[in-house]
Amino acid sequence: MNKVMLHVIETRNLRKAYGDFVAVDDVSFHLLPGECLGLLGPNGAGKTSTVRMIYGFSPMTDGELQVFGLDIRTDWRAIKARIGVCQQENNLDPDLTVIQNLQVFARYFDIPKAAAKAKAGELLHFIALQQRQKDTVTNLSGGMMRRLVLARALINDPELLILDEPTTGLDPQSRHQVWERLEELRANGLSILLTTHNMDEASHLCDRLIIMDHGKILVQGKPSWLVREYAGRDVVEVVNPSDELRSFVRTQPFMHDDLGRRIIIYGQEGEELFERIGRHFCKDDCIMRMATLEDVFLRLTGRELRE
Amino acid sequence: MSKMPSFQISRRFLRVWQRNYVVYQKTWKINFLTPLLEPLFYLLAFGYGMSALVGKVPFEGEELSYVIFITPSLLAIAMMYNAFFENTYASFVRMYYQKTFDAMLATPLSLHEVITGEIIWGATKSLIATAIMLGVVTAFGLVHYPQALFVLPLSFLAGIAFGSIGMFFTGVTPSIEAFNLPIFLFVTPMFLFSGTFFPVAGLPGWAQKLAMVFPLTHLVNATRHLCLGSMNADVFWGVLYLAVFSVVFFPLALVVMQRRLIR
Incomplete structure (x- = not known):
């Protein structure tokens, strides 16, 4: 096995400051291949700021950040091509239909038309939205939109999936639907990094958790170990x-x-x-x-x- | 890490252009209607209604009928409007309300490619509208060929110039309502005083000087020469002015959008 792929993500003393405010303060952690790692923390803990640096959206202020063994500062394009991201907002394209959302997004990754079409069909099946492919996305329910955001994040066959609060605002049925899809992806060996403040979600999906607050890591470990260690x-x-x-x-x-x-x-x-x-x-x-x-x-x- | 990132633009900006093109195609009939009908309305109102009052307009030693005088103005105004409004209101909606740029930034696209794609799309809308309008005024025999064909590449360049300045305002505007300000202070004065409905020479001296700063003045002038069938130095200066304008405002648009969106 290649040495660089020992860790899918590796951060060392990662920092993000907005002026005087330090949102992420010397955060060091790693994600192993095939692992589902959860960043858990209250609002404003620095979860979103952390993942935004990892998917190349926000420039980091200081520290080290490698994804797939590549430096985000220099190899951002190569890294982004291999990541799938579900951002916090449902930023589906309301000017496009369900299927167009997938196909147009595939173009941003330079996926050839025929391959994009096949992949889009496969993903619609995966999220059970084949029947709605010609619908505009504004006609979808919250849960359907979230599933479509997930499908869109998978259009490039990512090696790492980053989910920023994937089920916030969903009803229990929709939430479990999303969880089922994620469990299936995890079972297939996809590496996942997710942020959440939903405890069920964290213990349900994650192999390992990092609890953050005020930009710092408080503890990390397996969910069961954390419970035993900190709550008995x-x-x-x-x-x-x-x-x-x-x-x-x-x-x-x-x-x-x-x-x-x-x-x-x-x-x-x-x-x-x-x-x-x-x-x-x-x-x-x-x-x-x-x-x-x-x-x-x-x-x-x-x-x-x-x- | 605080240094400004270098401009990162590859041909991938075309992907952003394609996204807007796909959306445009969905409503192409409506999109085609405006440039088709607008010149007809203007020609009817100004050309036939007003020309009785106006008579002939002097231009470069020639006497032009009012219809012939305003036809190039209508084309030039359409170029400005299509690009400027696309890269202000429409781009702002995509950026702010629809978060389309945020989604794009989670893909291998860079912000500079997103913004470039938007501006080139604005220029494309300018080109499409100009082509349709040119067809309409050609049917009325109001332009001279082959010189008038050069209006098409000119409309694309003008689209980049006005789109870039529109995108610059998008980068600094606090809200969508605040676009009223550049429209009131910049676009409307240009619409009225750039040699569009009367020659710049009809303005007082100080206002003539001010009008020469407006990019629309140079665009109208170049378009007018081309429509009248002359390919001369004025066309060259018009093109040069718009090119310089683009060279200044395009990077400026990238910088302010970077400051706005990358945190």
Whole structure:
């Protein structure tokens, strides 16, 4: 195997500054071939700024960024020819029909007409929109548009697919439709980089996650490992906790968040501890559940609103 | 990394041109209607309605009928309008509302290719409209051949000049409504005072000097000579002026669009 393809994406101390504001601050990570890597973070964490540098849309301010072993600053055109991108907005071409959206886009990659036609047909089948190929895109539903954006990103048979919040604003049915398509692509070995703030999406699709905030990487790892490491195995949520519980929790070694009206206790192995809490401190207002990625996310990025 | 990137233009800009051409084809009947009917309306109103009041117009020692005088003006105005409006309103809609440029920038296209494709498309619309209008005025016997054929390449050059300045305004305008300003201060004065409906010589001295700055003055003049069947130094100077204008505003359009879109 070629040395340069060890990493599909490799960044070292990648930075993006807009004037005084640093949107991406010394970010270093890599993406392995065939891997689905998720960038997870609240609004304004620097996810979109990061991926925009990777697909050659925004010039980087500082650091190193290689895609397919090529430098984005010098080989941007060669890199962009091998990437498929779903940007955050549905920027389909409203002046064109469904099929024309694919065929005209294929031209931007210099794909010959016959090959583009065949590929467009195949992709419409893949996203189940063959029946609508002559429709203008403004007549499509939100979910259909998103699927078409995905198909458009695949027109050049990319080796890397970059998805910027692929399912934001979709209803659950449409979201699962998109996920199914993505799972199929992943199973076929396509390398995927996606940004999201949807925890289900992250744990559903990603082999590995990077949680970002304020332009920095907080943690990275497999979703299950992150949950175990940062939120434990089980969680007890106690509504209107008593003072006894508060002081009890403080004396114990396990992680907890005191939100005032609610205490969230993260248990590692401690089934006994949990039983004790259940027996002694809970009347009706205790919930015991599995720890989730959302716990990890909120613990690491805080609970304040991001606006 | 803060240095300005060098101009990155390959023949791929044609892909952007093709995109606009595909869209244009979908409504070609409507697109053809304006250049077909507009000269008819103008010739009817100005040529037949006004010429009784105006009589003959002096031009380079000749006496021209008013219809003959304004025919080249109509062609030149169409060249300006088609390119300028394509690269202001239409380009702005694609850039700002439809995010078409954003989508293109996720492909091997560079921003400079996108903008070049847009400007060349504006010039193409100028050429198409001019060709149709030339057909109409030819049917009325108002132009001389073969010299009038040179109006076609001239319309393409004029399209690049007016498209570039339009694209420059697109790069700096805060909103689509703000296009009213360059139209009111730049396009409308040109439409009225560039030797279009009366000779520049009819203006006071200071205004004549100002009119010589307008690219439309030079375009009207060159077009008029060609339509009258003369291929002379005035045509050359007109072409040169438009070429210089393009050489200045085309790179300027690229620079302001780069500043606007690449963040």
